[in-house]
Amino acid sequence: MDMDEQYPNNIVGSKSFTAVAINCAAKAGEWIKTKAGTVTQLDTKYSMHDLVTEVDKGSERMIRNLIATHFPSHSFLGEEGVGPGPEASAKAIERVSDAEYVWIVDPVDGTTNYVHGFPFFSVSIALAHRGQVIVGVIYDPMRDELFVAERGKGAYVHGRKMKVSPELTLAQSLVATGFPADxxxxxxxxxxxxxxxAPQVRNLRISGSAALHLAYVAAGRLSGFWEIGLSAWDIAAGALLVEESGGHLSDTEGKPYHLGVRNIVATNGHIHDELVxxxxxxxxAG
Structure with a gap:
């Protein structure tokens, strides 16, 4: 994957945060792909549906070490470094809330899919500056699709600028959600x-990776997405992708998105109020 060919110069600079995020996501994603079908140790976290493997842990270690090499003073919030359940997630967000820069990472979003060989999972990496996401990268190693957003500079996939879908009503919309572990x-x-x-939309999709669902809203492949009980690492990168593609994000009550939001609605903007x-x-609404 040649980043310089795929992405314009305003997105990838030689030492930029975005270049590091892309590099980390691509390296971790390629490594995850090589490990597919080799998972030997399978543990559960919060419930029988909340899986973690040695690949999740290895991917997070790889990303954490790469980021620390470039930005040793930055804080790091990774899914595998946080205890199970909603309270642990909330406390983890609180711990980094004062940090100037914090990297928010889901090393394998869609672990259950990964374990079963269902090819819909991703690496999600976001960088927040004083609580606001400024870089978001989601990488799907099975399709070699890299979704990249930088605040104020748009969002891209395959080097092409992304734009949300044009549907005006729920009745015309393809919408995604998930089955939470809680x-x-x-x-x-x-x-x-x-x-x-389900009866109000054209159809519903439940594909098992919140990060990729958000990337698909940004790319115009889904009209909207909602889910209850997510964590910052599921949402942060995708939130910026959606915003920079012209979409809209809020919590399920319509209030503005921030890193502590767990119940999310992301849409093309047109159907947002109707869905909320x-x-x-x-x-x-949770």
Whole structure:
């Protein structure tokens, strides 16, 4: 993958944050791909649906070490360095909330897919400056698709500028969601949402990687995405991709996105209010 050919100079500078994020995502993604089908140790974290493998841990170590080489003073928030469950996630965000620069990393988003050989998983890397995401990179190693956004400079895939889809109503829309690992609160709320939204949209997709779903909203392949009970590492990079592609993000009640948001709605903008209202009416806002 030749980054200089794929991405314009305003996105990749020789020592820029974005270049490091791209390099980390590409290296980790290629390594993950070589390990596919070799997973021997499978552990659960928060529930039987919340899997972690030695590949998740190895990918995170690789990314953390690469970033530390370039930016030793920056903070790091990776999924595998945080305990299971929503409380641990909230505390982790709080711990880095005062950091000037913090890298927010999901080393394998879609571990269950990865374990089963279902080719829909990604590496997600974001950099936040004083709580605002300024770089977002999501890499899908199976399709060799690299989604890159830099605040104020647009979002790109295959070096082409991305733009959200044109659908104006839910009835015309292809929308994605997920099945959360938290069975007590998040999963029942999301199932309520699925029951309410499925009849109102053209169709629904549940593909198992929140980061890639967000990248697909940015690329215009999905009209929207919502999910209850996500964490910062699931959302941060994708949030900037959506924003820089002309889309809209909020929590499920329509309030502005920030790193602590766990219940997310991301759309092309046109269908945003309709989706938020429909989730609210169904009691599915979490």
């Amino acid at each position: 069975h007590r609160a998040a999963l029942p709320a999301n199932l309520k949402g699925i029951q309410a939204i 209202v429909a989730l609210g009416q169904a009691g599915a």
